[in-house]
Amino acid sequence: MVEALVLGVEEGRVRLRGVSRSETEWTARIAVPGYRPTTGDRVLVQEADSGTVYVTGVVHAAQPSQLVAPSGARATVEGQVLALFDPGGALVASLDGATGELRISATSDLKLSAPAGRVILSAGVDGSKIELTQDSIALASEKARVSAGALAVDAIKADWAVGQWELRAGRVIERAMDVFHDVEGLLETRAGRLRTLVSSTLELLGRRTTITSEKDTRIDGERVLLG
Structure with a gap:
């Protein structure tokens, strides 16, 4: 039986080097119940008749398990x-x-706090993503900003409640089965040109209707019915 130093653990076996004979190394099996080897441990080893080397005792544990x-x-x-x-x-x-x-995993609240800095979440490989999965997620902030090369939102229902909505875009494209606008006050559109294309019927209903043109006003149809 000799004393040896644990060099590492590989696939359930321990790599050892003799203390008194530093040139000698072994790969040994653990024969000490409950012992979990750690690099730097000093153990006792013994070779069986079959040639297999076993760790039979612990002289000093470098780190507690x-x-x-x-x-x-x-x-x-x-x-x-x-x-x-x-x-x-x-x-x-x-x-x-x-x-x-x-x-x-927290059994109660999980808090991330950086009073003097920022909290940064990042996944650093190509194609990686950060996922948040929960039945309900609430975000409360005095000011929030999202910057992305592309932003996609998939939802069965989306509700927006804001005091003022301002949208700036190079082009806005809307596609829907039906669109309804319900405005209690004024609905005003300002545009360089305005064109409405309707494949079937165009209806304008109002108590009073005023059309004012600085130049020509043209109505062209197969029949024009007034009154």
Whole structure:
């Protein structure tokens, strides 16, 4: 039985180097119940008659596999995964060292705060995206701005309630089965030219109708009925 230093863990086996014989290295299996090896641990190893090398004891653990706070919250290391648990044992956060995936879960409120800076969410590879999935999402801000090369909104129903609506665009194209405008006050259109194309019937209904032209007024039809 000799003392060895843990160099790393690969596929359930431990890479070791002898302490007194630094030129000697082994790949060993763990024979200590509950032991999770960490790089830097000093362990005892023994070779079986079959030639297989086993870790049979721990002389010194470089890092504890679990840290427990006085409140009962704890952090654990399980293979490549670092996990953080609250005092009730619920998983709060986990980091998978193999995939780089980080998960954060809160049993109560989850708050992100940067009083002196900004909160930035980014996904840095081509084709990646940030997804928010929830039955209801509320955004409250004194001022909000969205800047994007393209913006698409898919919704079964969209409601807008604003004090003033101002739209600026190079071109506005609307396509719909039916469009209804209900204006209590004034509806005014200002344009360099105005053209309305109707494939069937055009109806203008009003209590009074006034058409004023600075020059010509032309009415052209197969029949013109007045009165």
